Amino acid sequence: MRKLLGDHVLQRLQQDTEGKLHQRLCRCLRAAIIEGVVQPKTRLPASRDLAKEIQVSRNTVLSAYEQLQAEGYLEARTGQGTWVSEQLPEVFLNTAQEKQLRPLSRSKQSVELSLRGSQLIGHASASPHQWGAFVPGVPDVTEFPHHIFSRIQTRLSREPDYQHLIYSSAGGSSELRSALTDYLRVARSVQCDTDQIIITEGIHQAIDLVSRALSDIGDRVWIEDPAYWGMRNTLRINGLDIHALPVDQDGIIPQLTPNQPPKLIFVTPSHQYPLGSHLSLARRKQLLKIARTYKSWIVEDDYDSEFRFSGQPYPSLQGLEIDAPVIYMGTFSKTIYPALRIGYLVVPKALIHSFRILATELYRGGHLIEQKALAEFIREGHYEAHIRRMRLLYAKRRAYLVELIERYLGQDFLHEFNDTAGLHLVMKLPQHCDDVAVSSLALERGVKVRPLSQYYMQSHAHAQRGLLIGFACVNEKDMLMAFGTLLQCLKENGL
Numbered sequence: 001m002r003k004l005l006g007d008h009v010l011q012r013l014q015q016d017t018e019g020k021l022h023q024r025l026c027r028c029l030r031a032a033i034i035e036g037v038v039q040p041k042t043r044l045p046a047s048r049d050l051a052k053e054i055q056v057s058r059n060t061v062l063s064a065y066e067q068l069q070a071e072g073y074l075e076a077r078t079g080q081g082t083w084v085s086e087q088l089p090e091v092f093l094n095t096a097q098e099k100q101l102r103p104l105s106r107s108k109q110s111v112e113l114s115l116r117g118s119q120l121i122g123h124a125s126a127s128p129h130q131w132g133a134f135v136p137g138v139p140d141v142t143e144f145p146h147h148i149f150s151r152i153q154t155r156l157s158r159e160p161d162y163q164h165l166i167y168s169s170a171g172g173s174s175e176l177r178s179a180l181t182d183y184l185r186v187a188r189s190v191q192c193d194t195d196q197i198i199i200t201e202g203i204h205q206a207i208d209l210v211s212r213a214l215s216d217i218g219d220r221v222w223i224e225d226p227a228y229w230g231m232r233n234t235l236r237i238n239g240l241d242i243h244a245l246p247v248d249q250d251g252i253i254p255q256l257t258p259n260q261p262p263k264l265i266f267v268t269p270s271h272q273y274p275l276g277s278h279l280s281l282a283r284r285k286q287l288l289k290i291a292r293t294y295k296s297w298i299v300e301d302d303y304d305s306e307f308r309f310s311g312q313p314y315p316s317l318q319g320l321e322i323d324a325p326v327i328y329m330g331t332f333s334k335t336i337y338p339a340l341r342i343g344y345l346v347v348p349k350a351l352i353h354s355f356r357i358l359a360t361e362l363y364r365g366g367h368l369i370e371q372k373a374l375a376e377f378i379r380e381g382h383y384e385a386h387i388r389r390m391r392l393l394y395a396k397r398r399a400y401l402v403e404l405i406e407r408y409l410g411q412d413f414l415h416e417f418n419d420t421a422g423l424h425l426v427m428k429l430p431q432h433c434d435d436v437a438v439s440s441l442a443l444e445r446g447v448k449v450r451p452l453s454q455y456y457m458q459s460h461a462h463a464q465r466g467l468l469i470g471f472a473c474v475n476e477k478d479m480l481m482a483f484g485t486l487l488q489c490l491k492e493n494g495l
């Protein structure tokens with residue numbers, strides 16, 4: 001229990017970087033109480049123990065405990081330590097009378113947010129640190145040929161067609177959808193016509209659209225365990241019953257309960273995120289069979305398949321069978337840059353009409369000049385040339401990182417599912433090594449790795465310990481320095 005709270009608080013402290021440390025700690029603890037990570041009537045760790053566990057001073061913990069006592073979340077019992085109150089302020093505040101009596105005693109956050117909003121905040125995982133050694137999943141955005149892309153954009157913006165300045169109701173720019181159709185057919189073996197493509201603001205939005213369009217609150221969905229936290233959070237706020245299924249070297253292991261089949265099955269077949277295996281042909285067929293039998297939809301997240309450094313790319317699951325019950329999602333976040341916020345869905349023909357209406361109703365759609373510019377960028381061959389160049393660069397950086405791990409730690413530290421692909425790799429740690437504490441210490445020293453255990457949904461105790469290390473946005477010289485720092489942090493955490 002104490003360990004879980006410590007891990008939880010450490011992770012949140014990494015994300016909540018505003019204000020003084022005791023205020024940040026107070027917010028983290030309050031959120032942990034609101035979302036039920038620590039239940040009412042639970043004894044909290046002694047201030048000295050928690051301070052040691054999360055590596056802050058005891059005064060910082062005392063000050064956070066005192067603030068939460070004043071707010072009514074905690075009670076100090078003489079000689080028995082600090083306890084989570086039996087009745088949280090939220091309970092009182094559900095009555096109109098209390099709303100009038102105590103408006104100033106509650107934090108702004110808990111007054112304004114819905115339950116699902118506060119729960120999502122409790123699970124928030126997006127890091128404010130998005131650049132440098134070793135941020136996972138971020139491409140080297142400085143290498144993009146900005147001069148070419150901005151030349152196209154400038155030309156299009158000078159005398160824009162009115163069509164590109166009004167609300168979109170067609171699922172995005174027709175030029176981009178057409179360029180993508182040809183690209184996806186050749187590069188990813190996706191079977192589609194242009195009208196099956198819907199442009200989104202990245203895969204995040206695509207997940208939101210798919211889950212709202214095809215499932216209702218309480219419906220069962222399958223995801224991989226471990227998985228991308230962004231996927232989990234989007235499904236959470238949509239109220240879905242998330243079943244996280246284990247993965248092995250062949251990808252997700254389906255575990256069907258026939259009376260509760262999944263509505264949606266989210267998978268990363270080409271490059272399991274974050275472990276790196278790919279979905280075997282047998283499992284692909286198994287999933288397709290389940291989906292056809294139970295009328296489920298498979299949602300294929302093909303987020304980084306352009307970056308495979310040896311062998312042939314694995315073709316998409318969507319293209320494996322005619323009329324496969326698969327919705328395909330892709331993004332330009334890894335191949336161009338994340339802030340572009342352009343991704344796409346390829347939906348089966350039967351869904352085209354309803355998805356277009358839903359996308360328009362929910363998001364309206366815009367950025368059409370950027371989308372048209374991107375279409376020209378693709379048509380003129382710059383996109384594939386950039387991918388080819390980046391593939392070579394990332395392959396070199398990855399090889400160097402592997403060499404560092406092998407030289408200083410040994411081959412056993414490389415996760416066995418790591419494929420020579422993607423923008424990050426997973427470094428395995430022994431189970432006794434606290435990956436959350438290592439990441440937190442490394443962050444304090446300017447090195448941004450992410451703890452593998454936090455990508456699991458199932459019991460934290462069973463989660464594999466390790467670190468996600470991004471190699472794409474760091475050159476070899478900086479990598480060496482950062483790796484030295486990381487080694488020191490590992491040593492200080494008992495490795």
Ligand SMILES: Cc1ncc(COP(=O)(O)O)c(C=O)c1O
Binds near residue numbers: 137201204228332333
């Ligand atoms: C597995 C996976 N899917 C989707 C995304 C998000 O893509 P987008 O930036 O298009 O929302 C990420 C981002 O890191 C990812 O790792």
